[in-house]
Amino acid sequence: MRQKKKTPKKQAVEIVVLSFLIALFGGAILLMTVPSPQILLEGKPTERVDVFATYTDAGASARFLFFDISDRIVSSETVDTSRPGRYQIRYAVSVFLKDAAVFRTVEVVDRTPPVVTLVGDSELRLEDIRDFSDPGATAQDNYDGDLSSSVTLSHTEKKIEKGEDAGGTEYTYTYSVLDSSGNTGFATRRVLVLDKTPPVITLRGEETVTVMLGQPYEEQGAAAEDAVSGEVEVSVSGSVDTGTEGEYAVRYTAEDEAGNTAEVIRKVRVKKPLPAVSQGQPLTPGGSYVALTFDDGPSGNTTAVLDVLQKYGVKATFFILNYSESQIPLLKRIVNEGHTLAIHSYSHDYSAIYTSADAYMNGVYTMRDKILRDTGYSATILRFPGGSSNTVSRSYCSGVMTRLAKRTAEEGYTYFDWNVDSGDADGNCMSKDYLVKNVKNGLRQGRVNVVLMHDAAPKTTTPQALPEIIADAQAKGYTFIPLSSSVPPVHHGINN
Ligand code: ZN
Numbered sequence: 001m002r003q004k005k006k007t008p009k010k011q012a013v014e015i016v017v018l019s020f021l022i023a024l025f026g027g028a029i030l031l032m033t034v035p036s037p038q039i040l041l042e043g044k045p046t047e048r049v050d051v052f053a054t055y056t057d058a059g060a061s062a063r064f065l066f067f068d069i070s071d072r073i074v075s076s077e078t079v080d081t082s083r084p085g086r087y088q089i090r091y092a093v094s095v096f097l098k099d100a101a102v103f104r105t106v107e108v109v110d111r112t113p114p115v116v117t118l119v120g121d122s123e124l125r126l127e128d129i130r131d132f133s134d135p136g137a138t139a140q141d142n143y144d145g146d147l148s149s150s151v152t153l154s155h156t157e158k159k160i161e162k163g164e165d166a167g168g169t170e171y172t173y174t175y176s177v178l179d180s181s182g183n184t185g186f187a188t189r190r191v192l193v194l195d196k197t198p199p200v201i202t203l204r205g206e207e208t209v210t211v212m213l214g215q216p217y218e219e220q221g222a223a224a225e226d227a228v229s230g231e232v233e234v235s236v237s238g239s240v241d242t243g244t245e246g247e248y249a250v251r252y253t254a255e256d257e258a259g260n261t262a263e264v265i266r267k268v269r270v271k272k273p274l275p276a277v278s279q280g281q282p283l284t285p286g287g288s289y290v291a292l293t294f295d296d297g298p299s300g301n302t303t304a305v306l307d308v309l310q311k312y313g314v315k316a317t318f319f320i321l322n323y324s325e326s327q328i329p330l331l332k333r334i335v336n337e338g339h340t341l342a343i344h345s346y347s348h349d350y351s352a353i354y355t356s357a358d359a360y361m362n363g364v365y366t367m368r369d370k371i372l373r374d375t376g377y378s379a380t381i382l383r384f385p386g387g388s389s390n391t392v393s394r395s396y397c398s399g400v401m402t403r404l405a406k407r408t409a410e411e412g413y414t415y416f417d418w419n420v421d422s423g424d425a426d427g428n429c430m431s432k433d434y435l436v437k438n439v440k441n442g443l444r445q446g447r448v449n450v451v452l453m454h455d456a457a458p459k460t461t462t463p464q465a466l467p468e469i470i471a472d473a474q475a476k477g478y479t480f481i482p483l484s485s486s487v488p489p490v491h492h493g494i495n496n
Pocket of ligand 1: 295296344348385386
C-alpha cells in the first residue's frame with residue numbers, strides 16, 4: 001500500500017499559515033502589553049490671568065517609552081483673555097490606540113477697580129453746607145468702560161474739635177462705583193464747613209435814645225440773625241441811670257453756633273428837659289423849633305396826647321372845635337399844663353363856616369367866650385379849617401380867605417398854617433411808623449417847624465407816634481414850643 005506522505009509544498013503552506021497565526025496572536029499579545037504614553041502638565045494646573053493680559057500657555061510634555069512625543073499633544077481650547085471666565089484646557093496624546101490626557105483650569109478675571117475721578121476740587125471750604133453744590137465725579141473701568149452714571153454718593157460728617165477750624169464740621173463725600181466683576185472704585189472729597197461770619201444785630205428802636213431825666217428808660221431790645229444759625233439770642237448788658245444826666249451805653253451781643261460774636265451799642269442820653277419856652281416868650285432867631293399842633297379835638301384821644309407830652313415835658317398847641325360840657329376838664333388840663341389852647345373853628349362844616357367872613361368870625365367869638373368862661377384862658381391863636389390856602393371855601397364865598405387873613409390880624413388874632421405834615425389825616429388810622437417817618441423827614445434846622453397832627457377820636461396812632469417823634473427831635477437838638485403871637489407865623493399862600 002501506498003503511504004500518503006506530506007509533500008514539501010504542502011508543508012510550506014502550513015508553515016506560512018502557522019507563522020501568520022503566530023504573528024497575529026503575538027502582535028495582539030504584544031499590543032496588549034504595550035505601555036500607555038505618559039503626559040505631564042507644564043506649569044500649574046490652575047492659573048489665574050487678568051483680563052486683557054497676555055496668556056502664555058505653558059503646555060504639556062509627553063513620552064512614549066524612550067521617545068519624546070510632545071509634538072503629538074493636542075490641546076482642546078485657547079484662552080481668550082478679553083473675555084473673563086473659566087477655561088478648561090485638555091492636553092491629550094495618543095499612541096497605538098492608547099490615550100493620555102491632563103487638564104488645566106485657567107480663570108480670566110478682572111481684578112482692577114474702576115477709577116473714580118472727582119470733578120472739581122477734592123477739598124472745599126464753605127461757610128454753610130447748604131452752599132455745597134456737588135460737582136460730581138466720573139468713573140472709568142478697564143473692562144466696563146464709562147461707569148460715571150453708576151457712581152453713588154454717600155457722606156459722613158464730624159465736628160472739628162481742635163485747631164484753627166475748631167467748631168467747624170468736616171464732611172467727607174465718598175463717590176463709589178462697582179464694576180461688573182465686583183471691584184469697587186472710589187474717591188473722596190473733603191468739605192470743610194466753618195461759619196466765619198458773625199450774626200447781624202438789629203436794634204429795635206433808634207441807635208440813640210434820649211430819655212428825660214427822671215423818666216423810665218424802656219429797653220426795646222434787639223434781634224440777631226445769622227446766615228447759618230438763623231435767629232440767635234441777644235444778650236443785653238449795661239445800665240441806664242435815668243436819675244443822673246449823662247450818656248449811657250447799652251450793649252447788645254450775640255453769638256452764633258460757630259462762636260462768631262457781634263456787638264451793637266445803643267447810646268442812651270439822659271437829659272434834663274429842654275428849657276420850656278412858654279407862650280409869648282421870644283425865640284432865638286435861627287433857632288431850631290418844633291411846634292406840635294393838634295387839630296379837631298377835643299376827644300378821648302386828647303388825653304393820650306397830653307400824657308405823652310407830659311412825659312416828655314413838651315408844650316404844644318391844640319386847635320379845638322366846639323366842645324361839650326363833659327370835655328371842659330380836658331381843656332383845663334391843656335391850659336394848666338402850659339399848652340396853647342387855640343381855636344380851629346366852631347365846626348368843621350366848610351359849607352357853614354365859609355359862607356362869609358362873618359360866619360367864620362362869629363364862630364370864633366363864640367368859641368373864645370366859651371373858652372374864657374370855662375377855663376379862664378383867652379384864646380387868640382387860630383387855624384383855619386383846611387388851612388389858609390384851602391380852595392374848598394371858593395364854593396361858598398369868593399375871597400373869604402383873603403378877607404379872613406386881614407380881618408383876624410386886625411382883630412388881634414394870629415393864625416398859623418403848618419410846614420410839616422404828619423400825614424395822620426391821609427386816612428383814618430395811618431401807621432405809627434408812617435407818621436414818625438413824615439415828621440422826621442419834614443423837620444428842618446434853623447426854623448420853626450409847625451407840625452400838623454390831629455387828636456380827633458379816630459387818630460389813635462398819633463399819640464403812639466409821638467414818643468419817637470419827640471425823642472428824635474430832642475436828640476437832634478430841637479426845642480419844642482407852644483404857638484403864640486410871638487412865634488413868627490407860618491402861612492400858606494392864600495388861594496381864595
Ligand atoms: Zn381841622
